[in-house]
Amino acid sequence: xxxxxxxxxxxxxxxxxxxxxxxxxxxxxxxxxxxxxxxxxxxxxxxxxxxxxxxxxxxxxxxxxxxxxxxxxxxxxxxxxxxxxxxxxxxxxxxxxxxxxxxxxxxxxxxxxxxxxxxxxxxxxxxxxxxxxxxxxxxxxxxxxxxxxxxxxxxxxxxxxxxxxxxxxxxxxxxxxxxxxxxxxxxxxxxxxxxxxxxxxxxxxxxxxxxxxxxxxxxxxxxxxxxxxxxxx
Numbered sequence: 499x500x501x502x503x504x505x506x507x508x509x510x511x512x513x514x515x516x517x518x519x520x521x522x523x524x525x526x527x528x529x530x531x532x533x534x535x536x537x538x539x540x541x542x543x544x545x546x547x548x549x550x551x552x553x554x555x556x557x558x559x560x561x562x563x564x565x566x567x568x569x570x571x572x573x574x575x576x577x578x579x580x581x582x583x584x585x586x587x588x589x590x591x592x593x594x595x596x597x598x599x600x601x602x603x604x605x606x607x608x609x610x611x612x613x614x615x616x617x618x619x620x621x622x623x624x625x626x627x628x629x630x631x632x633x634x635x636x637x638x639x640x641x642x643x644x645x646x647x648x649x650x651x652x653x654x655x656x657x658x659x660x661x662x663x664x665x666x667x668x669x670x671x672x673x674x675x676x677x678x679x680x681x682x683x684x685x686x687x688x689x690x691x692x693x694x695x696x697x698x699x700x701x702x703x704x705x706x707x708x709x710x711x712x713x714x715x716x717x718x719x720x721x722x723x724x725x726x727x728x729x730x731x
Contacts, residue, residue: 532641532643532657532658532659533639533641533658534637534639534641534646534655534656534657534658534659535657535659535662536656536657537657537662537666538551538647538656538666538667538670538674539666539669539670539673543652543654544649544652544654544656546670546673546674547651547673547674547675548577548673548674548675549577549579549675550649550650550651551578551579551647551648551649551650551656551674552578552579552580552581552621552622552647552648552649552650553565553566553569553578553579553580553581553622553645553646553647553648553663554580554581554583554620554622554630554633554644554645554646554648555580555581555582555583555644555645556582556583556585556599556644556645557582557585557616558585559644559645560712560715561643561644561645561660561712562644562645562660564660564664565645565660565663565664565667566580568663568664568667568668568686569667571683571684571686572667572668572671572676572678572683572684572686573671573676573677573678573682573683574667574671574674574675574676574677575677576675576677577674577675577676577677578667578674579621579622579650581601581618581619581620581621581622582616582617582618583599583600583601583602583617583630583644584599584600584601584602584603584605584614584617585614585617586607586608587599587600588600588629594629594631595631598629598630598631598642599629599630599631599642599643599644600628600629600630601617601618601619601620601627601628601629601630602617602619602628603617603618603619605617620633622648622650623636623648623650623653624650624653629642630642630643630644630646633646633648633655634655636653637654637655639655641658643658644658645658645660645663646658647663647666661704661708664686664687665687668685668686668687669687669689671683687700714730717730718730718731
């Protein structure tokens with residue numbers, strides 16, 4: 499069985515980490531590297547089985563947004579369960595720390611003055627964690643991001659890289675228990691030699707969107723220096 503501490507990493511889905519420390523010191527937002535990069539159905543430790551896997555997401559996060567879209571498009575809403583954090587992160591008065599994703603369906607939204615019906619408690623681990631960070635801490639990791647693809651059987655994180663999660667769900671949709679027929683279910687990343695040109699176009703577009711739109715919004719919004727912000731903008 500493959501060692502579940504040694505995932506295969508696809509560097510094409512990451513931001514370049516060269517001089518990351520000095521760049522951050524100058525006020526630039528540099529996205530860290532997702533550390534959980536296992537592959538459903540390819541790593542024997544995580545076989546593709548209906549009802550086994552769970553997603554933790556924030557509906558206002560672009561990385562989570564594309565994962566939840568793929569889950570629904572591929573007919574996996576019933577076979578892959580999902581929890582949704584509150585869209586605003588924890589405040590400065592939080593007993594653990596500020597700026598963390600929180601499972602809190604009773605939390606009051608500022609704009610409506612009421613709880614948000616889409617938000618849930620944490621049900622995937624069996625521990626009823628309040629913070630997404632605690633799911634990582636259970637594996638000795640200091641990460642805190644979503645989305646998280648989680649194995650409810652082994653109580654392990656499979657992946658926290660959204661592009662790789664999407665491709666796994668697409669490739670393993672039948673084995674994961676898709677409710678859609680092969681004729682109706684879209685193939686959002688077609689494999690095979692005859693589809694190489696299409697995959698190249700998808701990869702090219704993904705790289706453009708990742709750098710300039712999805713991560714680009716963070717590069718501007720989370721910069722702490724006006725010049726860095728202006729350049730990112």
